[in-house]
Amino acid sequence: MDGRITVVEGDITSQDTDAIVNAANTTLLGGGGVDGAIHRAAGPELLAECRTLGGAQTGEAKVTRGHRLPARYVIHTPGPVWHGGRSNEAELLASCYRNSFALAQDVGARTIAFPTISTGIYRYPIEQATAIAVREARRALAAELVQKVRFVCFSHRDAEVYRRELATRPR
Numbered sequence: 150m151d152g153r154i155t156v157v158e159g160d161i162t163s164q165d166t167d168a169i170v171n172a173a174n175t176t177l178l179g180g181g182g183v184d185g186a187i188h189r190a191a192g193p194e195l196l197a198e199c200r201t202l203g204g205a206q207t208g209e210a211k212v213t214r215g216h217r218l219p220a221r222y223v224i225h226t227p228g229p230v231w232h233g234g235r236s237n238e239a240e241l242l243a244s245c246y247r248n249s250f251a252l253a254q255d256v257g258a259r260t261i262a263f264p265t266i267s268t269g270i271y272r273y274p275i276e277q278a279t280a281i282a283v284r285e286a287r288r289a290l291a292a293e294l295v296q297k298v299r300f301v302c303f304s305h306r307d308a309e310v311y312r313r314e315l316a317t318r319p320r
């Protein structure tokens with residue numbers, strides 16, 4: 150199962166999976182971090198398409214084309230801001246992954262790359278976020294929603310957290 154989950158250290162904008170996931174905000178109109186990197190690499194047509202989406206709630210996911218990116222699709226999902234863990238953050242983050250996988254299946258994207266959603270500006274603790282990401286990836290693969298999942302970490306530290314989580318048996 151986990152052979153179909155890989156961890157890479159790098160830039161999500163250079164991933165050649167069918168879809169890449171954007172850690173967006175609820176406006177879906179760009180921002181800093183990975184959101185800014187994706188919009189810069191995809192070009193202005195991405196923002197033009199995003200303007201037609203009408204934003205998204207935290208945990209929702211909406212899809213656009215990849216424009217100048219190698220990936221055919223971008224799946225935009227606003228993750229939760231971390232407020233200490235008692236504001237339903239875990240469920241909302243799980244929804245980001247579940248809705249991204251569901252959309253990937255809808256558009257026929259068989260391979261998908263995720264950044265570490267919510268763990269930057271939104272301050273979600275990386276260990277807790279990684280446990281959710283890996284659990285949801287295992288479920289999506291078991292349900293054959295996608296064929297391969299790639300976790301793209303921007304730091305060695307984050308990649309090590311993912312590798313440790315993947316080394317543990319499903320809970």
Ligand code: APR
Nearest residue numbers: 160161172174180181182183184186267268269270271303
């Ligand atoms: N490729 C992969 N990962 C990246 C890249 C990149 N090019 N750039 C940043 N990252 C990493 C960050 O280092 C962090 O580990 O993505 C992770 C998510 O961080 P953020 O981009 O800050 O996303 P998030 O914490 O979900 O905050 C979302 O930030 O950019 C704004 O518009 C966005 O308001 C939203 C908020």
